[in-house]
Amino acid sequence: MPFIPHTEEEVQEMLVAIGAASIDELFDEIPENLKLTQLDAIPTALSEMEITQLMGKRSLQDGEPSCFIGAGAYDHHIPAAVWQLTTRGEFYTAYTPYQAEASQGTLQLLYEFQSMMVALTGMDASNASLYDGASALAEAVLMSVRANRKSKSKRVLMPRTVHPAYRRVVHNIVRNQQIELVEVAFDPKSGQTNLAVLEQYAGEDFAALVIPQPNFFGVLEDVDALTNWAHANGALAVGVVNPLALALLTPPGLWGEAGADICCGEGQPLGAPLASGGPYFGFLCCKIAQVRQMPGRIIGRTVDLDGKVGYSLTLQAREQHIRRSKATSNICTNQGLMVTAATIHMALLGSEGLERAAAASFQNTRHLVEVLTAIPGVEVMFEQPAFHERVVRLPAPAKGILRSLAAHNVLGGFDLSADYPELGNALLVCATEKRTEDEIAAYAQKLERVIQLQGGVTCGLVPKE
Amino acid sequence: MPFIPHTEEEVQEMLVAIGAASIDELFDEIPENLKLTQLDAIPTALSEMEITQLMGKRSLQDGEPSCFIGAGAYDHHIPAAVWQLTTRGEFYTAYTPYQAEASQGTLQLLYEFQSMMVALTGMDASNASLYDGASALAEAVLMSVRANRKSKSKRVLMPRTVHPAYRRVVHNIVRNQQIELVEVAFDPKSGQTNLAVLEQYAGEDFAALVIPQPNFFGVLEDVDALTNWAHANGALAVGVVNPLALALLTPPGLWGEAGADICCGEGQPLGAPLASGGPYFGFLCCKIAQVRQMPGRIIGRTVDLDGKVGYSLTLQAREQHIRRSKATSNICTNQGLMVTAATIHMALLGSEGLERAAAASFQNTRHLVEVLTAIPGVEVMFEQPAFHERVVRLPAPAKGILRSLAAHNVLGGFDLSADYPELGNALLVCATEKRTEDEIAAYAQKLERVIQLQGGVTCGLVPKE
Amino acid sequence: MLIFEQSKAGRKATAQAPLTRADVSAIPAQFRRKRSAALPEVSEMQAVRHYTRLSRKNFSIDTQFYPLGSCTMKYNPRACNSLASLPGLLARHPEAPESHSQGFMACLYELQEMLREVTGMEAVSLSPAAGAQGEFAGVAMIKAYHDARGDTARCEILAPDAAHGTNPATAVMCGYKVREIPTGPDGDVDLEALKAVVGPQTAGIMLTNPSTLGVFDRKIEAIARTVHEAGGLLYYDGANLNAILGKVRPGKMGFDVIHMNLHKTFSTPHGGGGPGAGPVGVSERLVPYLPVPMVAKEGDQFTWITEKDRPESIGRLTAFAGNAGVLIRAYIYARMLGREGMPRVAEYSTLNANYMLKQLQAMGFQAAYPQRRATHEFIITLKKQAKELGVNTMDFAKRLLDYGFHAPTTYFPLLVPECLLIEPTETEDKATLDDFIDAMRSILEEATEDPELVKGAPHTMPVKRLDDVKAARELDLAWSPVAE
């Protein structure tokens, strides 16, 4: 019996102690007609060797292609130490640190995580994680509605430059609480949120303005102006940021005159592998004024009976296990292990290391775009400064081109046509620091051939000089 | 500076404390003309990301072929827990347990290892490892010469059925001490050590007879008769055994009337991956009478000042760091980490698990040989019972056939022609429990085609019914 | 000592980052931060040593018995971790095309199918990231169902008073009011009370069965009938699924929607607080509303089911496909258990719980529901000890830490005073249970003979009891170089 240590002899001893004739008898309170007798659709057990062989095959099946997709998940180098430490049994198999005295390892680590996120974002406080960036944004929106005392509105301004999947997730999570997301258009030239469009809403009551940095196109938003606009109009400024980009970019706490009120984002670039989209982790930071509206676990530093420093879960009155229907959120399990990895990742890299990784990604994407736009018919779309993603216009629909590239084991980018039909044949590309010179050259070469074969350049486009 | 934590400021503080102007000055006792200025042949540093990419490529380059080679290294399933525990920093980065109080983890584990090896071999005592099976046999031979008080001989009987590389290693290690290895021929029918040939040496003075089980051909030796012969002739019986096979086979401690005196072998089948041949570990066990002649670390159970049970290195008077030129061996560093893995491996599997793995390997090889010998021109060579390796005769030289199979990503076995030219086109094949039905079928199919293409069956051989 | 306190400005002892610093001057200064973030500057060894040492301050399954009721702290097989961490699986981008996803999708599809079979539901979506998100999905589907029928007056969700806090919190997030149903003296839901409150305003009921009281609600079919007849739906909180895995199907009990905590029943690690995974299964009428993405099989190809295919779906709840790595671990575990292993989970976890209950009762501990069978967990109440000896549940819990055992769940469910909710799981052996029972016996003796010893516990942990009031009043949530 895999994982079950009982011997027949022990079972008998235990049944005697219980006073039952068989294990089956222990289920005697369950109505007979409910009992299940067969599980035909479940295959019979595999030994560890057999599942190892099966998973070995499956893991090779998907071919580790050369990946130029970003779009919310980024292929950064993760130091080997990160996961060797994170998977130590003491981290990997511990529970939520309810018994603080027996959980000081996790608790101190989470306090360090919060401290690092505060350092990175320039905010006052951080929680100990939410599920992912998208659901973190949903929680940030809910939080902003609760926290904005000046506003009675349940409307939140949501730029169209925010990740489309994030916008969908926020909608799905907040709609039942009658919160309305008002979409803000972007400037088709710059790819930035259109301040002129925003100005139309001046004077109206909004709980918050969401501000992405960089935005989904990789473009840098004028976060100072947006933050100031929000505050001038009684709305909270809610940043949604790439934490690695923050190694180089102005932290939300310093945006505009007063800084963002809340910021959140996807923690994946800090030590989580791509891994098909999860587990990642969402982070959420805020000004101290909002901390009692923050959902999720929060760790505080305190002292024990002897005055010795220790760490414990704090502000639990916000949480569902204490507050039940009055809680700030229903969240219980968060993404502790991913935060463990992120904390170790940040400790290993330090600010210098994160800055270098961010700068290398910036440079690599710049180089990629240069090489791609040297191909006749391929053009860069938004001239505004970007971080490590950019939109390029292709001479033909991205879908077919991407399929051809995939056949050569290159994942060429994220097709924007479904989410942004107004952009035409637009492709979002990304080259992190891990993409090599050779991979970028191979991508360009293949793209050029694919375009030639598909006759893309003949569609009325003039080759560049 | 990777791995060097010093800041410029700290360096200056330290130099001030030392009273030196520069780090260079610390090397002022080294004659100037000896100092090195360039290391041109060493490439410049790689970041962890770069070496990760390089090693990723190299590791994929060798293609993980379907492997039917045994010949001293066996592809058994290793439970996932084994190396996840073994690489915990506390095991992975500890030193030899000289400070017993701060090394009880390693010491108790080694005591458990010794206990497991004693259980498996039926001997009285085990050391805590030697480098590998071959060098362990060399040490066993040296030990037998020291230990055999009845014999003054420096001659040791070495069957030709012992692994050829082992015989070479033993020769290389013992020859400078004027120890002579006398080869004992095998019976060309059974593949067993030829007792009749051995009988010719009856009455002569030998320090020991080496007894392999199974032997290099996978064939089971008549260990009882061999052990009895050795003892009858004043020689020690030195077993060289596959420890996984011992899960099923009579342990050396019970061979013949009195049992083997010493036994050794390659520990690789107990949790070490193939990994190009190492690190593996050699084990060495003996009767209690010989224990003071045993080389290598030995752990003993004892008590501390309070009478609490504890473990420490014992019988250190045998060792080089105490005894110097009078030591039993020069060994210092052994294969501690591999023994850690082996101990955990054995604990996870237990005797039942080891027996099943051994039985499955036995069955798989049997099946393989059946399938292969169904191919016209392929015949099994030694009819004597074997463990999980067998010799088959091919209709053409193995070398060319193996090369063709390798081109199809099948490693068909170990070519015996260099070591045993008398056997003709002989191939040693092995299918551990990890080789699947499909792999075995594919091997047979490919072998059949290769033989057909090479015209093997036309060489005067009659296809079998 | 914090990692920040080991930092030294200007230290760059890392091989982790790119060796040179690329030029970023093309990013205009207005966007760039003026000062580097104050992250620790340590060497790789310092980080390794620090976090290795920190880890050792934790209790965990790999080091301790952890009988935390309702949390199913069972052994997490190491193969699940190593196989889910194979390079090919870690490298897959969530937006990779289906052509480069078949290996991954095969695992997800098969897991969907296995969960369908074992729960008896019509269809399963794996995407919710944790139990609470699974609850959210479940209640959102109930709402979507009523809304789609124009049945919009249903504004109330019922939940027993013993329910997990996530139940009412979730109902509120979905725009519902919550009404509590009392528990009868035998631990089952008070059916008459339920009948009294159920009505046209009832959207549904959220139930755990076995409940958090450690008993199987024998009237579950009557409850289902009552709620269904009133037009409401039944939600199954899968937190206690371990108790009935392979023995009873929630679908058969009459539930319309279920969430499963894969980090409990399917043994993915808790990781110091997550990640989990909270797949949802539904009866036929809720299928259109399942959250996306899901995996379909067409011929021998696996394809994604997205918003496009399911226009009535409650949509996606995370950006991608949920906690994929957790799902892979659960898949591996399920395959190793197989058809024959699933019922054993329920059987041996129930055996362990009933054994512990009897042994603890025998030495004078009071069961909350002495007339009932324990399921995979059970409750003892220390109200007698609290009253007579002045030693309360928290004291027992803290003292257990000194004995090397993680404490059971304390003071939950709220309706049982001074309670310990004890869940041994099926992966613990009898000797460990006996050791725990012996420890409880010793603590009971200590509580009688030297109550201060117990009230001052723990004595052997890295810290003694912490000042939670100070923590909440004088908030110190982040290290700052200035404050030190």
Add this chain to the structure above:
Amino acid sequence: MLIFEQSKAGRKATAQAPLTRADVSAIPAQFRRKRSAALPEVSEMQAVRHYTRLSRKNFSIDTQFYPLGSCTMKYNPRACNSLASLPGLLARHPEAPESHSQGFMACLYELQEMLREVTGMEAVSLSPAAGAQGEFAGVAMIKAYHDARGDTARCEILAPDAAHGTNPATAVMCGYKVREIPTGPDGDVDLEALKAVVGPQTAGIMLTNPSTLGVFDRKIEAIARTVHEAGGLLYYDGANLNAILGKVRPGKMGFDVIHMNLHKTFSTPHGGGGPGAGPVGVSERLVPYLPVPMVAKEGDQFTWITEKDRPESIGRLTAFAGNAGVLIRAYIYARMLGREGMPRVAEYSTLNANYMLKQLQAMGFQAAYPQRRATHEFIITLKKQAKELGVNTMDFAKRLLDYGFHAPTTYFPLLVPECLLIEPTETEDKATLDDFIDAMRSILEEATEDPELVKGAPHTMPVKRLDDVKAARELDLAWSPVAE
């Protein structure tokens, strides 16, 4: 508690083994064991918990400062482990053909080349499995060289009295007699004494430079001349290579053969006692005798050099290619250090040692060679403390454990009474060195004020001082079910 003591007969809680038991009745009963081996029968969780807990009873680099002189306990980069454990590398059979070995062989070849460059030798063989086997290979080559020239009267190997025990032990294994050379008062070899004993019987000399006394022998060139003129060869024990890596080449000093401890200088883990790797490098005249296998490069193909190619080789010393996995780790480390990183190893390890020496001297500890520079390690002698306070080196060593530091090497080299050989390595930061120095100061105070505290140390380890006499007299080397 031993794992055996957690065993329960008949327990089969494993998914590790094949799920069924194949029939082995085709093996005749005479060959089969009658009773199963008495191995522990535990569940996967019990094994994981047991060995996790056991591991925590160890000091290690990942948890403690480990200034163990002559052992170079520096940080072992985690990337070396994870990359050497890539599935493709672990799966390669040692007898795989060259067509399926090019990735692996490329690493070995490049490592050979890097070691050649950094040692200044003509050729390198990676095959010896550890330092002592490297020594064996070195002395065996010296013997093969003399034998090949018919110079068979050379029966003596010289070694300084400060030499590692492996040196004389190795010489004896190669059939030589050993003659000790005394050390001069300044720590260098007594050149006159050497001249007095060198002669036609001299096969060679085994030297470490810097020596185990923590000083660089300034007269190394004169030593080399003396031995060479007598027809002997010079063997370099690479145990202390860390001190001069990238700064001085042993080849340039005049050595004919060198072994390197990759588990020291190239930072592969010590693993609780190994595995190591002990590659050997030689000057031109010894090239034919190098142990096999080695890797050659022909065009862009890598090929094996075996006995066939090198008929005069001393042959192979293990069955396959030595400790391949250790070599891969060293290769990865060397590539991460690179050309620029190698000399830094010597520089910062030397800086750390000299700093510690000065600080310890300043508080009254006596250096063994106060007039000399420390290299990467240094010796203090506690003979004054032992005499005046009755607190000896072992007491200091054990008390250091209570302070959370592994003890330095004690009572070695033998010629310095009551000595501690201290090697901090380059990977420790100043704060850690200062903490160690503070601990030494505290222990010195304790030794003065409360000597029994120090003599009774350690007080905080899992056990107190062990009865080694009992261990050796009443041998208990294996658990037995009967004895318990």
